[in-house]
Amino acid sequence: MTNIAKEIEKHIRILQRPLKEPEELNMVLKARLTKKEYKLLKAWASGTPMQEISAKLNLSEKQYGELSIKLIKKLNQEKLKQELMS
Numbered sequence: 001m002t003n004i005a006k007e008i009e010k011h012i013r014i015l016q017r018p019l020k021e022p023e024e025l026n027m028v029l030k031a032r033l034t035k036k037e038y039k040l041l042k043a044w045a046s047g048t049p050m051q052e053i054s055a056k057l058n059l060s061e062k063q064y065g066e067l068s069i070k071l072i073k074k075l076n077q078e079k080l081k082q083e084l085m086s
Contacts, residue, residue, distance in 0.1 A: 003045035004029075008084065011072045017085040028083045037071045 002022045009015060019025055029038055036057055043053040054064045074080060 004042060007041060007045040008075060011075050012081060012084075013076055015081070015085065019084055020086045024086075025084060028080075032080055032083065033071070033074065036067060037074065040067055040071055 002025075005019045005022065005025060008019060008025075020028065029041065033041065036059075039057060040053060043056070048056075050064065053059075054061065057064075057067075059067060075084075
């Protein structure tokens, strides 16, 4: 399982089926997330520290928190969860 799949599983509350293959997963994520949300998720998956992510994405601590919450909420939307699962 890829790091991004593991990261998604950390943030999704209930996953009824396994996630799609990495290539398909990335296509869905790129289509449904904003560029910053996608970059944030990839950075989390690679274990990048928060300060480094904030600097790369040009975010204040408050903006980082807001973006994180928005991303996690989006990952838990039923429609997106269905698209992410195989």
